[in-house]
Amino acid sequence: MAGLGEIANWLQGRMPRNDPAGGAPVVPPGDGPLVLIAGNDAGPVAAALRRLCPGLRVGALGPVAVEPGARPVPMVLPEPPADPQAARRLLEVAAPGAVLLTNGMLPSALIAACEDAAVPVTLATDGAGLAAAMARRVWRGGRRGPLVRLSRVLVPDPPAREAALREGIAPLRVEVLGTSLPILPPLPCNPHELAALRPFMRDRPVWLAAALPIRELTAVMAAHEGLLSVRHRALLIIAPARPEDADPIAAALAERGLSVARIEDSDPGPDTQVLLAEDSAELGLWYRLASVTYAGGTLIGDAGSAPRHPFEPAGLGTAIVHGPLPGDHAAYWQALDRAGGARLIRGPLALPRVIEELGEPDTAARLARAAWQVATEGAEITRRIAEAVLSDLQESCQCP
Numbered sequence: 001m002a003g004l005g006e007i008a009n010w011l012q013g014r015m016p017r018n019d020p021a022g023g024a025p026v027v028p029p030g031d032g033p034l035v036l037i038a039g040n041d042a043g044p045v046a047a048a049l050r051r052l053c054p055g056l057r058v059g060a061l062g063p064v065a066v067e068p069g070a071r072p073v074p075m076v077l078p079e080p081p082a083d084p085q086a087a088r089r090l091l092e093v094a095a096p097g098a099v100l101l102t103n104g105m106l107p108s109a110l111i112a113a114c115e116d117a118a119v120p121v122t123l124a125t126d127g128a129g130l131a132a133a134m135a136r137r138v139w140r141g142g143r144r145g146p147l148v149r150l151s152r153v154l155v156p157d158p159p160a161r162e163a164a165l166r167e168g169i170a171p172l173r174v175e176v177l178g179t180s181l182p183i184l185p186p187l188p189c190n191p192h193e194l195a196a197l198r199p200f201m202r203d204r205p206v207w208l209a210a211a212l213p214i215r216e217l218t219a220v221m222a223a224h225e226g227l228l229s230v231r232h233r234a235l236l237i238i239a240p241a242r243p244e245d246a247d248p249i250a251a252a253l254a255e256r257g258l259s260v261a262r263i264e265d266s267d268p269g270p271d272t273q274v275l276l277a278e279d280s281a282e283l284g285l286w287y288r289l290a291s292v293t294y295a296g297g298t299l300i301g302d303a304g305s306a307p308r309h310p311f312e313p314a315g316l317g318t319a320i321v322h323g324p325l326p327g328d329h330a331a332y333w334q335a336l337d338r339a340g341g342a343r344l345i346r347g348p349l350a351l352p353r354v355i356e357e358l359g360e361p362d363t364a365a366r367l368a369r370a371a372w373q374v375a376t377e378g379a380e381i382t383r384r385i386a387e388a389v390l391s392d393l394q395e396s397c398q399c400p
Helices: 004-014 043-052 084-094 108-116 127-135 158-166 191-201 214-230 243-255 283-289 330-338 348-357 361-393
Strands: 034-038 057-061 075-077 098-101 121-124 152-155 174-176 206-212 235-240 260-262 274-276 292-295 319-322
Touching: 034 043, 034 084, 043 057, 043 361, 075 084, 084 108, 098 361, 108 121, 121 361, 127 152, 127 158, 152 158, 152 361, 158 174, 191 283, 206 214, 206 283, 214 235, 214 243, 214 348, 235 243, 235 283, 243 260, 243 274, 292 348, 319 348, 319 361, 330 361
Parallel strands: 034 057, 034 098, 057 075, 098 121, 121 152, 152 174, 206 235, 206 292, 235 274, 260 274, 292 319
Antiparallel strands: none
């Protein structure tokens, strides 16, 4: 039996009180249907909703993070109303067609008001968010809790679905979406530069050392020399981790007898063996040109430069080689390795062999395809969440 403290907490969610979100809602202008979203991580879904249903209005109940350059989500209230009266007032004023909750959000007053007003509520949550919601469940005294009032629950895997069913949610209201890591927007590049450089690299094996610390240069040069021994037209692009390393890298390459072109000075010619960028500012360009990328900083490391996010190259169609030092992105590297979307090497001596293996176009293409699928599966899940919400609006929202 629940304690008195739990009962008091439950009653507090049902009784009127001064609500910090009880101010007047600021409704986004326009005539299209409105979807209210709550959850800081719902920005990609908001973008997908707008993309799939032009004219749709999206409003936030609290802060929503969006990608750089993306359209912000206007805030209707600073947080979901916790007071039943404020929740009813929100629905009367804003008249939303649907509500989406993410990031473990479970505002019981708003969910109850939506059920009373026949406004569909979708919860998109992972296993941890569902577990947290279940942990907050209190003694209901015969009343239904917020989870079973939801119109739809979108979960990542069968165990999460089983947990939702144990909470009393109807089976038809629970859908398994699959698991994914957050998507990463593709790095931009200048399309004119891309078009200008492609002819110089046609029919040449091209690989990239991305964000390369100078401590790893010796291993990269050895790998390129090995590749040149079997593919004499191979081209290595080096994007230094730090701009001040460009000059010493150029000197070391020349001393090694490699033909170097610096992108600031000239385009690569047919005899160019290494194309040296000044820094890593244009990685979006180099990823698109290289069939294979070595992730600099993952092999030996450098205190002054951290490894780049692995979904940068993965999302742009290049095969990836990396060392055992993941930096802040261990989960992403593990996902790529499990799916066969990246090749892990344990030390510098392994780099030449792997680069030579990936010089075979079919081998590199298989790796790149697997990497792209891992990096973009989050976009597919985001789209499915948006489509689920839009299915509640089909009569009022002309979606393609």
